[in-house]
Amino acid sequence: MIIRQAQQSDAPAIHRLICGLAEYEKAAHEVKSTVADIERDGFGPNPLFHCLIAELDGDAVGFALYFFTWSTWTGTPSLYLEDLFVYPDKRGQGIGFGLLKACAQAALEKGCQRFEWAVLDWNHLARDFYHALGAYHKEEWLPYRLEGESLSKLAGS
């Protein structure tokens, strides 16, 4: 198993992994992104995200897509893991752990004090794994979103 930074030519494989994760999250119909979006925003001098690929026998079988945010409390960047996924038939070989470890290394290299992500409440398998690593649920913080017409309305108000 090899874990490496993604290149622009990985965009089709990344898109398949995104769709695989969305299917696992029971939300395949919500994926609107395209291979072209990934090529445009993930590569070049100022990418909007970074991506690690897990390769097994030359095939991309898992990925971790992340970006750097910033904490006003620590005064440093944080690493935010947007997506982590390993194809179901490739699990149980430490690939997910290897991707998380590589993210933790990327976080420390960038000077981050926090490595953060979100998990679906029903995914107890993942939550147990995260707790075993020493991660905790920030119970008092509730994630909010504004989108669509409500977003346009606020901007134009």
Added chain:
Amino acid sequence: MIIRQAQQSDAPAIHRLICGLAEYEKAAHEVKSTVADIERDGFGPNPLFHCLIAELDGDAVGFALYFFTWSTWTGTPSLYLEDLFVYPDKRGQGIGFGLLKACAQAALEKGCQRFEWAVLDWNHLARDFYHALGAYHKEEWLPYRLEGESLSKLAGS
């Protein structure tokens, strides 16, 4: 009331606002960031965050600190609002609303489809305000964090 993008010379005022917000969140002791951190990471060609300042009679009385993340579902950046704060004695004049509106405009200018943030569960005043704008709590998503020794351990495992 004027809302404008922050400049590097605003770093001390931004730091005071961060401390004011932390005090309101009952977590003043958790602020480790310095004015120098803000100067270093928020300005220059590739800033790690952006900041809007609300000015009243020449004084910075509120701020919105945000950065751009990336959604694998929309294939576009999202705007994430890390901090929003108006000094308590300056509230009730629409300053918080003005800052949120300016963030919504920044989101649309950047091509974002989502404007996101987190709120403390006990802050019902803020939550009611967000619901009135059409925002919703992403109830099924739980925020997780790994930090300190657990983060170092994972990176070195």
